[in-house]
Structures are given as C-alpha cells and as structure tokens.
Amino acid sequence: MVDQGGETGWMNAAVQVIVSRALPSGGFPLQPSGQFDPASTAWAAIALSLVQQATDLRSQACRTLAQSQLSDGRVSVSAAHPETYWPTSVAVMAFNLTTGFEGAARAGSRFLLQNSGLCWDKGEDKTYGHDTSLPGWPWVAGTHSWVEPTALAVLALTSSGLQTHPRVKQAVSVILDRQIPTGGWNYGNTTVFGNMLPATPENTGLALAALSGLVAPAQVAKSIDFLRSELQGIRTPFTLSWGIIGLAAWDVRPTEADSWLGASFRLQDRYGSYDTCLLAQLIVASLARKGMAKLLMESAA
Amino acid sequence: MSRKKWSRREITRAGLAAIAAGGAGYLLYRSYGDPASVFIGRATDYRADLRTLIETGLKELGIGAMEIRGRTVLLKPNLVEPHEGRAHINTNPAVIRATAEAFLSMGAAKVIVAEGAGHQRDTLLVLERSGLGEVLHEDRIPFIDLNSAPLVEIPNKGWFARLSRLTVASVLLEADFIVSMAKMKTHHWAGVTLSMKNMFGIMPGCVYGWPKNVLHWAGIVESILDINASFKADLAIVDGVVGMEGDGPILGTPIQSGVIVMGRELAAVDATCCRVMGIDPFKIEYLARAHNRQGTISESRIEQRGEQIQSVSCPFRLIETIPAHARIRES
Numbered sequence: 289m290v291d292q293g294g295e296t297g298w299m300n301a302a303v304q305v306i307v308s309r310a311l312p313s314g315g316f317p318l319q320p321s322g323q324f325d326p327a328s329t330a331w332a333a334i335a336l337s338l339v340q341q342a343t344d345l346r347s348q349a350c351r352t353l354a355q356s357q358l359s360d361g362r363v364s365v366s367a368a369h370p371e372t373y374w375p376t377s378v379a380v381m382a383f384n385l386t387t388g389f390e391g392a393a394r395a396g397s398r399f400l401l402q403n404s405g406l407c408w409d410k411g412e413d414k415t416y417g418h419d420t421s422l423p424g425w426p427w428v429a430g431t432h433s434w435v436e437p438t439a440l441a442v443l444a445l446t447s448s449g450l451q452t453h454p455r456v457k458q459a460v461s462v463i464l465d466r467q468i469p470t471g472g473w474n475y476g477n478t479t480v481f482g483n484m485l486p487a488t489p490e491n492t493g494l495a496l497a498a499l500s501g502l503v504a505p506a507q508v509a510k511s512i513d514f515l516r517s518e519l520q521g522i523r524t525p526f527t528l529s530w531g532i533i534g535l536a537a538w539d540v541r542p543t544e545a546d547s548w549l550g551a552s553f554r555l556q557d558r559y560g561s562y563d564t565c566l567l568a569q570l571i572v573a574s575l576a577r578k579g580m581a582k583l584l585m586e587s588a589a
Numbered sequence: 590m591s592r593k594k595w596s597r598r599e600i601t602r603a604g605l606a607a608i609a610a611g612g613a614g615y616l617l618y619r620s621y622g623d624p625a626s627v628f629i630g631r632a633t634d635y636r637a638d639l640r641t642l643i644e645t646g647l648k649e650l651g652i653g654a655m656e657i658r659g660r661t662v663l664l665k666p667n668l669v670e671p672h673e674g675r676a677h678i679n680t681n682p683a684v685i686r687a688t689a690e691a692f693l694s695m696g697a698a699k700v701i702v703a704e705g706a707g708h709q710r711d712t713l714l715v716l717e718r719s720g721l722g723e724v725l726h727e728d729r730i731p732f733i734d735l736n737s738a739p740l741v742e743i744p745n746k747g748w749f750a751r752l753s754r755l756t757v758a759s760v761l762l763e764a765d766f767i768v769s770m771a772k773m774k775t776h777h778w779a780g781v782t783l784s785m786k787n788m789f790g791i792m793p794g795c796v797y798g799w800p801k802n803v804l805h806w807a808g809i810v811e812s813i814l815d816i817n818a819s820f821k822a823d824l825a826i827v828d829g830v831v832g833m834e835g836d837g838p839i840l841g842t843p844i845q846s847g848v849i850v851m852g853r854e855l856a857a858v859d860a861t862c863c864r865v866m867g868i869d870p871f872k873i874e875y876l877a878r879a880h881n882r883q884g885t886i887s888e889s890r891i892e893q894r895g896e897q898i899q900s901v902s903c904p905f906r907l908i909e910t911i912p913a914h915a916r917i918r919e920s
Contacts, residue, residue: 318737327795365795368742369756372796406806427798431806434798436710474670475708475799481777481911483840486672490711524713558726559713563737 314352361399405433417479424462471510493530500537537579625857639687658696671718705735747818750811773829784825856884867904
C-alpha cells in the first residue's frame, strides 16, 4: 500500500474496516451487519483494487456484483428497484479494475450508452435555465438527467476507454450547461423561474472530476475557484473526497489534502462509523493525485 | 321462504356498496364529527423559551406523559440544503432541541431525529452547516439518514400517483410517535411547503434520487397525498418563528412570522399555517384534495388553541409570475 509521507496512516485503518465488513456470501454492506449493497460493494472493490489489497475479497465482491447485474447490463440499488440504476456506473469502474470482469464491464457500459435521462424541448418555456433537451443520465429510469449520475457515467465510460464516444461528448455538454454562472454546480438546476440557485461543493467536485481532460481549463475556472474556497472549512467525507478528487483532476490539489482526509476519517468519533462508500471514497481521494479518470485508467486490469 | 343465494357479482356489489357507505360515513364523521385542534404559539425569536411553548402546545392538544412515556419519538425536520446566511431554509435547531427536551421530560424512552435531505448527497455536511449537527452532538440525540438507512416497502394507500408501493426507511415503522417538523415557507411548485410536504423527506434518495425526481414526475401534489395517506405522522410542529416568503423553498427571503403551529392533524395544521401566511388553503391544490380525505382544512372545523389567527397574521410575499403562487391569496 502506498504511504504518502506518513499522512495516510488512517488509510490502513480504513482498508481494515472495509475488509472487516466483507459479507461471507460476497460483497459489502453499507454499514456493519447490513445486507449486500451494490454501490457499497463497487466502491469497496475500487478502493481495495487501488491499494492492491485483499485480492480474493475484491474478486468475490465483483462476482457478487456481476450476479446482481441484470441481463441488459444495469446494476440497480436492489432487486426490488431495477429502475434505480445509478450504481451501474460505479460497478463499471469496479469491473474495469478487476481481472476477469471485462464482460460485465462491457455490459454495464453498453447499458449506459443505450440509456439516458428524459429529455424534452422546452421551447419558449423559461421555467428552467438549463437545456432540457441534452441527454445525460438520471438516478432513476424515466426521470431527468442530473449532475452526479451524469458525472459518474462519464467517469465509468472514460475508464472503459470510451472518452471519445458521442454520448460522453453529449454528457460533457450536459455538465457544462448545468454549471452555475458564478461558478460551481449543484444537483443540476441552474435557474428556476429566473432565479439562480446556489452551487454546492460536492457536486462541483464530481463535475470537475468528470470534465478533466475533456474541456479547457478556462471553461471551469470559476468553479475551481469556488471549490478551492469552499473546501477550506469542510471535513465531511463525501464532499471532502469529491472536492479533493475534483481539484486534483485540474492539478490544484490542496497541499493540506492528506491531513484533511485524515481529519475526516477521525471525525467518525463524532459521526459514528462511516458508510462503506465513504471510507472507500476517502481512500480514492488520497490516491487520485491527478484525478479519478487518470487513476482508473492507470490502474485498469 | 327460502333465502335467495347471492351470486359472486352481487356479493362484490354489496361489498363495494358497504365500502362506499363506510367511506361516506367517514367523510360525514370528518365533516360533522369532532373538530381538529390546532395550537398557535407566539415566539418572536429562537432565544425565546421554546421548550415551554412546545410543552404548552402538547398539553393543549391533549398529549401527555401517558401517551409518550417509554416510547420512541422520531422528529422529522425539514433539511433541504443549508447555505451560509440562509438559516430560514431549514427547521431551526433550537425548535428541534426544544421539542426533544419536551418529549424527554414527558418520559419518552428515546428521541431520534431523522431526515432524508432532498438536494444534497452529503448529509453530514447538511447537519454541520444547518447547525443541527452541533445541537444533536451536545444533546446526544441520534440522527438517522433516511436517504441511506435500511429500507422497507409499504403499500401506497393513496393511489393518487401511479406508484403502487412506497419505499421508506424501516426506522420509520419502528418509531412509536412521529413528528413532522416543517418550516413555514412558500414553495414555487406546491404554493406552500408545510407539514404534509415535509413528509417528502422520508422518501430515500438512494431509491428516488437527489432531487427526489421520481416523485416530481409522479406529480408533486399526488405524491404528497400518497405519502401522507400511506404513512401518517402523529403530530405536526411547524417552525414559523422565521419563515420564508417569495421564491421558496430555497431562494426566498426571511420573514419574522413569529409563530409555532402544532396539531395532530397535518392538513388542519397546514391550513392554519396558510391562514397565518395570508393564503387561502382551499387554493392550495394538495390541501384542497386532502380536505375530508386526510383531515379538514375548513376554518369552522378547526378549533384554534393558543393564539388566534388574526392576532398572528403575517401575510407572506408571493410572486404572481410563479404559477403555484397565482391567485392563492386569501380574499
């Protein structure tokens, strides 16, 4: 395991916690004593792959994940909700990092390429500020596209070597179109009834992570500034991880990033034990020195 | 004379008639039975003695230690997204703290706070930036993230929208007494967001998305009615000490409305809030459709306790260009 100058001692502890949560039947739960959770399993497999530990466990995790994959390639939140397919993107990233799951990765990518959020031509309707005709990805089938699922799909398809695919180019348009004029992103609405909605740091980190290498720096300069400023006081794991990953993707990783990640890990004293996804994301943020897309491509099986 | 045997079709018809008669009886009961009680308490700011105010309200509503002792009380605040200088977006932590203290003093075995924030994925950040995290930490009150907690399916008892079942966190079924703790706000889709709309937050983001777009496509009004038909809160407490007027629920401006509104029947509480806000509840679609199905919104059927509406009336600014705000002003 990589040790980044002694700043990442917490990472060993995080890896051990993830490993300790492995289910006997394969895969990982969101929290200890929970049931198999596809997104948690995919994130755990990604983190364990990147630290090159627990080879058997991550293979078993991917096997369980692949077993939950439907015949069209999607990975849903649960068997009861096949329409909620946002974990597919994270699963594709996990499959791409694990030998023997190339077919599962291709099926997941194919599903993403064949599906999109609902689009419509809004004509003269000015209710929403963004272009509702652009196809990105939704959280749930039959709903509109939003920033996070679209950003995750871009990362997944990029990790599959599909960064020049027309759907990725469309997704880049979606994400850029949802950028708040003053910088940053929120869940995916820029203006509603003519009023500008505020940006949030976690969506900004996700969007910047996805756009790295696909758009010019000038197109996201205000958003980088927004995120750098916001991140100073944030130690909660989801936002901090994606914030650091997003900034690292644009070569502006904060110099204090490693100590911030350690501080975030230690905040479990206050918040209780983190979800498996959050532990994995802290690990990814520590390792993604040039962003997530590059890390995934360099680490691909 | 031999008794005529009923055919299966006749039995079905008779059954439907009985159901219809029962339904009509229920409507009559709601229309002509006991009125709903709603308490209005005045609080000029969050430094006021909110615990005493909440305790007074509970007493006025007939909620005593006998009902609460030994039970698990779940408080469901409105935490949409926190932003600096916009404390009026979310239920104020001082109101949540006062309510928790009131229930604990009545002998509740446990008070927990639970919410599934509607827009932001980072629930811990929502807690920190709203100020609620610090209060819960100090008071050792557990928080459950309804966006990611273990789930259970419940039937959709409303059938206003096309969702055949609803998925919610199982902790909601395990709690004994649930309190919808909304913020008094205008809303650019629903007209107002109060205790019934606040129940949107029990729907988990991991299933319905961030925002909970499945419910938007199914119909906001229909989803509000379905959620409240399928899952009933035991009490509503609306934080209107500082409300939000204009382009709510995020971009509106604060208004010192100075009230806490409480009641067991959510529709009646929301109707009273509307009247305080200078809005006709019969012109709010979800309330008009809830009327006589999920409670009453008729002023004559609501017994006001505490302050009277006229004494705390505080018309909220509306934006006529927003369709949900058009023509909802009380005439």
